[in-house]
Amino acid sequence: MSDQVQAPLPQGAGYGVVVGFGVAFALGMIWVTRSLRISFNEDNKSTETFMVANRTVGTGLTASAVVSSWLYSTALLGASLLTYKYGLALGVWWGASASTMVCFLSLISIEAKRRAPNAHTLLELIRVRYGTAAHLIWIVFCLLTNILNFSSMLLGASAAVTSLTGMNVIASTYLLPVGVGVYTYFGGLRATFLTDYIHTFIIMIILAWVTIKIIVVKEIGSIGALYNAVTAADKIHPVQGNYGGSHLTMRSEQCLYFGILHVISNFGAVIMDTGFWQKGFSADVASAVPGYVLGGIASFSVPWAIGTFGGLAAVALESTDIFPTYPRMMTAEEVTSGLVLPYVVQAVAGKAGAGALLVTIFMACTSIASAQMIAISSIISFDIYGTYFNKNATDKQLITWSHIGVVATSLVIPTLATAFNKGGVDMTWLLYMVGNITNPGCIPTVFALLWKGQTKAAAVVSPLVGVCCSLSVWLGTTYAYFGEISVASTGSTMPCLFGCVTAFFVPLPITVIVSLVRPTSFDWSAFTKQIHKVRRPEQDRTEADQHSTEEWVAPEMKRYMKRMSRWAAFWTVFTLLGHIFLWPLAMYGAKIVFSKSLFTAWIVVSLIYLWFTLVVANFYPLYDGGARKIWIVLCGQVTPEASSKSEPQQDTSGYSSEGPPKNARVEAKVLPAS
Template sequence: MDRQLALVSLTVEIMAVVDLVPQGTAYGLLIGLGVLFCGVILVAIKIQRAYLSEDSGTSEMFMVANRSVGTGLTASAVFSSWMWINETVLSAAMCYRYGLAVPLWWGSGLCFQIALMAALGVMAKIRVPYAHTSLEIIRMRYGWIGHVIYMVLNLTNNVFGCASMILTGSQLIHGVSGMNFVAATILIPLGVVLYTAVGGLKATFLTDFLHTTVALILIIYFTLSVLAHPAVGGLAGLYDKVVDTASENYISGNFEGSLLTMKSEGAIIWGLILKFGNLALVVMDTAFWQKSFASEVNSTVPAYNLAAIAVFGIPWGLGTVIGLSARALHNTPIFPTYPGQVTATEVSQGMVMPYLVKALLGNSGMVAFFVLLFMALTSTVSSSMIAVSSILSFDMYKTYVNPKASDRRLLHVSHIAVVFHAIFITGISIALNYGGANMTWIGYFRPILSCPGIIPLGLTLFWSGQTRLAAILSPVLGFFTGLAIWLATAKSMYGEVNMATTGKNLPALYGAIGSFFSPALYSVVLSLYKPHTFDWREFLRIELIEETPTESSPTEETKEPNPKTDNIYVSAEIDTDTSPTDYPRRLSLDDVSHPFSAETLRNLYRWSNIAWVMFVALVLITFVLWPMPLYRDYIFTKPFFSGWTTVAIMWQFCAFFAVVVYPLYDGRFEIAKGIRGVVAEVNGLGRGK
């Protein structure tokens, strides 16, 4: 423990030496951006309620946005939720550490999970059309014990994922400005709490779009500005400088120690660990399931696949340019740490990118970096808040505390849960910091913790033969299997078990593999021990939450019809004395019918086939056909490097059109309707005066 505390103290001392942004500016930006986004979203919510008949004062709207979100906005929201600090700041840091192989492996480690979620999401729409969270599906099939176990898995996954982002962001803010770490940790989620608690999931969709727009503009700006700087000299200049400094930038484990080769042992191990961890962050995160439930019937697959393809270019382009430029310039007088070296701790905490931005783009560049950091942080935090609040309110409170809770009461609990999660996650982030953790160590531990539930959760939707016993025990056994492999490997290879040895890449990789694959074996064996076949019609007993009319929630008689969602409500007459939870369970399975028409179901199954084809194609291309032929004794030539990086930069522009321009086109009618409403009201006020 003394060693860990000493490491934290040393880290603070090292990072406090170079203040890249004045502390007052950092406070102003963090608070000002939070207030600005809160104000924007509150205005947007008012416009939604007044002119688009979208009321965030109901739990269906709060949790799943009335299942009416289109393709463009869904793609933008998924992209934003998945554009963590990792894809920007840490991808550059890992490229600095291992070379240009890392950004490509990073891109491939981001896209296939979203493509898989498209397949899972469309199957969830087919099997459980009224679901609000993935845990609701687990409870319906496996009972309360399974529900509690998967609730713990989901919550720990969300907590560690969100905490790791806040931890890294706070350490970065402290490193670039000297702002007190605890203050930064408190301020990051503060503004997010306000607009998330008020607006719910649709609010996060809208702010996700704003985050995506600003962040992508800044990512393109950083990539092009760094390349165009005279100290770098464009693609040709960057290549020449990396080659000229090769002797002082020798990377152990790379072919000939070069930064310009795909044959990098460290990069491929890092990439594999990242793939397992990211898979858990998507499949075991209720937020991604909720965005799927919130999207229109025909939007899930195209939206998720659009986001999957778009996100590939972010770490690939930005990470390559920033990481290699920092390597080429870190021993020159313009670099902030000169004549000292960038320490391993600073690399792990993502300081490579802010150092380079300060060196090349000055104070204005650092302000832009701070804005990018804020965008990446708050998009992650808002998504996590909705996910956790839904678990605490719907899966915990409504299920075990107050099953007859009204819609208004459930919404009130959701608001409290958002605030509670913000306070709790702040405390966890502070504790992790003083415990000596950083993004790298958490990235290694998270797959071991979260991966065991992935396969059993997927089998819940795709295999009727998975039994309750198998679903309950397999993730528990999988976790202990992965944990044992992780610790035993660290002990065997390095002689002791501590933060340093468990933070090595091979023990983490072996532990992640055991944690991910072993539950599949456990599930099959336990299911065959006492076979049982689940009737898929059971899932149709899950109903939409009953909406109790309130002052802010229009009644059925006065509510404006919504053709996108009205057709999914059950047409059967429901006894008003029976709660939505009790009513469906009284029906015989022979009397339960699917709410979607035969034509809609055929369409959904077609989308399911498309989703699986896209998933397999992305895995084959990004795992095998693209990187593997380059994993050989080869150092990039200048023309090949120029073409490689040019395509990566072009991908960023394609991403901008896919998740910024297209959502505006896709929602043009709603935007026009909102604008007309605002203009009419302003003109009316003007005439009144």
């Protein structure tokens, strides 16, 4: 944050957006939640609705929520600042780190539905399979993942809001999550999906406008002129470690290092983030794989396009009089705080651009904040209170503690982010180091669902050894490189890279070796026998007990889910090969600086991809049943499910011929959480 650059907008604009929009969304989501309860019997006072949206979310809304999950203010700001520092290869690496992990989650999601159809959180699976010790370890890992991700996002967003409006940074840090906390408190995960969609709708339109505005601004004027300006700037300030010192090459050492670091870090950020698992649990059976795959592929374009446009525009415009810092260059503090994109938008679009970006940052921040609040509150209510303090917790008690978790999160995380800010820790530092903390749990978590041979001892030992090794390597490498342990040195690329890789790979041989020393074979049916839906007060216990002894799914549905699991595995491998090995890695081997024609094609394709994402996130959910439901709500109609006051059932009316057979049904095991 710079005190030398005058904010383009008044403080009133910052408070108006942060507080006013927050209140507006809160009131709007309260009304929507009430309308859904009337029209569709979506009872937000039910744990099944609050935590997993009754497991009936369709493909379009799932895909939109996935895209929204990667519209971090960190991604928008970080991709731009790192492209400014290291070149256009960065955007591709960032996009790859998002898309590959989300497509992998399609496999995790369908396998979770096959083996634990009534699960509410990842931690339930760990408790049933490995017991109390592992459960407590995973609670710590998952809480740290959600807390660090939330804090990083809030740090970047508050710095950007302060840069654009002059609003006090501490005030913006505390006020950004307030409105989110209100509508999350009342609406739960369903409200998160709906606000994700609305936020994403607005964000994608603004991002499409910003990219066009950057190209047509008078100081640039065309794609070719942008190429000429960047080339000229590189002759004066070459990029160290890049082929030819150019921003316009895929042969960039720092981009390669960041790519490896971020791909592996995002694996931890996704697998250990219970919010992603809950979105998988909430999708209906027919939507889990296509929703995650479509959303994962679409999410690639945002960091690629916005990083490329924002970062290269900063390189081109920094020496012109429209740039906010002119005649000086941006300071290192301004860059690492994420102010590259705000300065660019201010330069090309003035106050209108600053206002649009302010809304974008607010939307991105609040969308992620809602998902993180649900994730953290579910751990507090279901995995701490419902497991260790009240094993016979009722639906109402679990909801109460979910509400307590939402309120606590909206207060604790801003306080932590403020402490980071005052301690000199910025968004970039958290972005680089988070993998050292989260990655040790990745392999054991995946094996908990995909490998029946992993033992309890292996699950307990491997992440603990992994985190000890990662912290040792991270801090030891920092001292070896810089001769000191400080905030600046520990946030550098190479120490974080070595620590992150160690954190990810060390648990793999440990868990395999320990498991093979005294091999066992886990019975997957334990998940269905011990994890049940939460029984609502009006439901008959005798009927619930009878249901709990039945097979939870028909044979036709089993075959369908097995087929979808194979498709998920295919897309996981396909995306990994395409978005990492066949694109950035292959182009890294080619020692070339982009020609003007290649650069033009690059920019055009990124724009087409960005518009594809806009269609997927904005319009496909309307086509996929959203428009019908909106019409029902606006007209005040009541569906048969709501009129009969029955518990919401899976809607199979939208299944294609390739979807689950219509006679397949999921039995509702409705026993207490214990």
